[in-house]
Amino acid sequence: MIDTMYTVLLKETRDLLRDRGTLLVIFATPFALTLLYLVAALLLALYTLREARQGLPIALINGDQLPGLQAVLEKSRALKLVPAPPDVDDALHSGELALVLTVPEGAAAALAAGHPITLTLTVGYAGLRSDLAVTLIQSFVEDYGDQIVSERLAQHGLDPSWLKPVRLQYTSPPAEGIAAAPTLTGEALPNLLSLLFIPYLVTLWTFSGGIDMIAHLTVGEKERHTLEALLVTPADRVGLVLGKVTFSVIVSLVSAALWSLNTLPYLWIFSTTFARIGSLTGTVGLRHIGLSVVWLTLLIAPLIVMIAGLITAIGGLARSVREAGYIMTAVRLLLPALAFLVVLTVDTSPPLAIYTVPIIGVLVAMRDLWGGGIAPGLLLLTWLAAAIYAGLAIYLAAYLFSREWVLWRGL
Amino acid sequence: MIAVEQLTKRFRKLTAVDGVTFTCRDGEVFGLLGPNGAGKTTLLRLICSLLEPTSGSASVDGFDTCRDARHVRARVGLLVETAGLYGRFTPREHLRFYGRLHGLSGSRLETRIATVLDMLEMTEFADRRAEGFSAGMRRRVVLGLALIHDPPNLLLDEPSVGLDVMSIRNVRALITRLRQEGRCILLSTHLMDEAERLCDRVAIIHKGRIRALDTPANLIAQTDAADLEEAFVRIVGEERLRADLWLAERRPRWYQFWRYVRTGRSQHD
Ligand SMILES: Nc1ncnc2c1ncn2[C@@H]1O[C@H](COP(=O)(O)OP(=O)(O)OP(=O)(O)O)[C@@H](O)[C@H]1O
Ligand SMILES: [Mg+2]
Numbered sequence: 001m002i003d004t005m006y007t008v009l010l011k012e013t014r015d016l017l018r019d020r021g022t023l024l025v026i027f028a029t030p031f032a033l034t035l036l037y038l039v040a041a042l043l044l045a046l047y048t049l050r051e052a053r054q055g056l057p058i059a060l061i062n063g064d065q066l067p068g069l070q071a072v073l074e075k076s077r078a079l080k081l082v083p084a085p086p087d088v089d090d091a092l093h094s095g096e097l098a099l100v101l102t103v104p105e106g107a108a109a110a111l112a113a114g115h116p117i118t119l120t121l122t123v124g125y126a127g128l129r130s131d132l133a134v135t136l137i138q139s140f141v142e143d144y145g146d147q148i149v150s151e152r153l154a155q156h157g158l159d160p161s162w163l164k165p166v167r168l169q170y171t172s173p174p175a176e177g178i179a180a181a182p183t184l185t186g187e188a189l190p191n192l193l194s195l196l197f198i199p200y201l202v203t204l205w206t207f208s209g210g211i212d213m214i215a216h217l218t219v220g221e222k223e224r225h226t227l228e229a230l231l232v233t234p235a236d237r238v239g240l241v242l243g244k245v246t247f248s249v250i251v252s253l254v255s256a257a258l259w260s261l262n263t264l265p266y267l268w269i270f271s272t273t274f275a276r277i278g279s280l281t282g283t284v285g286l287r288h289i290g291l292s293v294v295w296l297t298l299l300i301a302p303l304i305v306m307i308a309g310l311i312t313a314i315g316g317l318a319r320s321v322r323e324a325g326y327i328m329t330a331v332r333l334l335l336p337a338l339a340f341l342v343v344l345t346v347d348t349s350p351p352l353a354i355y356t357v358p359i360i361g362v363l364v365a366m367r368d369l370w371g372g373g374i375a376p377g378l379l380l381l382t383w384l385a386a387a388i389y390a391g392l393a394i395y396l397a398a399y400l401f402s403r404e405w406v407l408w409r410g411l
Numbered sequence: 412m413i414a415v416e417q418l419t420k421r422f423r424k425l426t427a428v429d430g431v432t433f434t435c436r437d438g439e440v441f442g443l444l445g446p447n448g449a450g451k452t453t454l455l456r457l458i459c460s461l462l463e464p465t466s467g468s469a470s471v472d473g474f475d476t477c478r479d480a481r482h483v484r485a486r487v488g489l490l491v492e493t494a495g496l497y498g499r500f501t502p503r504e505h506l507r508f509y510g511r512l513h514g515l516s517g518s519r520l521e522t523r524i525a526t527v528l529d530m531l532e533m534t535e536f537a538d539r540r541a542e543g544f545s546a547g548m549r550r551r552v553v554l555g556l557a558l559i560h561d562p563p564n565l566l567l568d569e570p571s572v573g574l575d576v577m578s579i580r581n582v583r584a585l586i587t588r589l590r591q592e593g594r595c596i597l598l599s600t601h602l603m604d605e606a607e608r609l610c611d612r613v614a615i616i617h618k619g620r621i622r623a624l625d626t627p628a629n630l631i632a633q634t635d636a637a638d639l640e641e642a643f644v645r646i647v648g649e650e651r652l653r654a655d656l657w658l659a660e661r662r663p664r665w666y667q668f669w670r671y672v673r674t675g676r677s678q679h680d
Pocket of ligand 2: 451452453492568
């Protein structure tokens, strides 16, 4: 059995290595994409930097009403105050102005009387420059407001902290059991983000090209008319199936790993650019990333083997590569959707039995591992159940691979 | 030795092989003759346990095709009728791959590969990738796959299809040699002169049944024919003509329309 498996694995590997086109698509696309993202991120950073250095052109109308605000804006190096042109709308349309901030008449008097005032922000069509300018103006106006408040408080001899008696600090409980979580600290947003990572991972894997390989390995032999010669050898059927499954699992793991490289530039942009602009004050930190990857890989491996086995079985049933292709599409749509549903709807402390349900068990365990942690016993239970299902799937594939009605379908 | 006993294979309603009984001894070339769709390929597939019989049994060197499938497969070489190749592999690599699946390895495998390459005159293109091979080259590689494990029983499904004159002569010489080595050879063919020249006995199969089984000389004598081809036509031809006419008359219009939709051919094409 091992001999057969090894022979098949070797043959398929050699076949793939010689198939330049497929190899390129599977392995080079992620690299190309990573490169593309890196270049895009770099360009974005350079652009932001350049704009900030040149100063984003904005016009302040009736600025003399609020000399304090005008002074703050003038001091900023990222913004460039220009006199309002005769046709403001035209300038906003053409991108000559990023935005126009209008101070209402009598603002100074209203403020002095203690009334609130409303400034009008007219955003131009200067793309990213307008967006950057809006973000900056928002923080400046807020600062200006804070400044007025502290002046007022000072007039009454009060400390600014008097206004914010209650503060909120975010922490998470230490993870229980085994946790592979990349801890996301700071503002509350990341919880959902980290949950979505599991469906994302599954999607990545189903799209990474490894599972398409399996269908081709089985139904492809039918279409190339090589299956009959293969089956007339006394080679062990389980060995044949295992060889093909192992090959596709290796390919899919490698390509999924390459694909996940794309996540890194994203994270980088996310944690540098946005954090600096100030819309996200927390930091996105990946602690123990190596360990996380090892745990997740260990956990997902039996799931991948099981699905590979099932697809081998289905691939054997398919009459043509085209039919198998449509089955693959269905798997691609269903599996991530299932992952999404499971991660969002299954309770945080579900009944034990959930961990032994095929596919769902692994997804729940992955979620726990990624989130608050999972007890070692539970992890072992999940893994054992998944390994048993993987074995059953391989056995099913091998069984179907020796069934006459399966093999001669479509021949 | 191959022994077949009341072997029957049904695909849904169609009976492809119908109660076939014969024995092919070691050192004998046994011919299977029959029109297209007679059931020759199905019969060979049953014998190497690629298909399970609906009823009856077959055995190779005493091993039953159902119960001892692995033993049977190890003792049989099948020249697959419509075999394809892996385009990115060379003939040598094909032989190596199939040899390994047959449990050969190391120097034994390599010597065997060299022998087969030599035997089938493939040394010239032994290390060229199979994509773009001519029909005859492909056929020779496939024949090599049937011989790689040096099987005592050979099932050859139309071995000379696609070969040039020289190669056909070669393959025929090879078959004769293999027979002299004491192997049991089952040969399915459409070439009457090939059957007449090579086969010790032939079975004429039509619609899954054996219509005649004897030495070529006896068949010719029995049917009062000049050669085996004429004998074959006498045995198969008339019956087939009658059956076809009978069917054509019976098929309703809607069937003819349905057939046209499915196949794009009308009854008279
Ligand atoms: N897997 C299968 N499923 C359904 N029908 C089949 C199958 N294999 C063969 N048949 C049918 O069985 C009959 C015999 O086919 P077979 O291939 O054995 O003929 P043959 O004698 O080899 O013909 P040829 O000389 O054209 O090669 C045909 O009618 C064919 O359609
Ligand atoms: Mg045939």
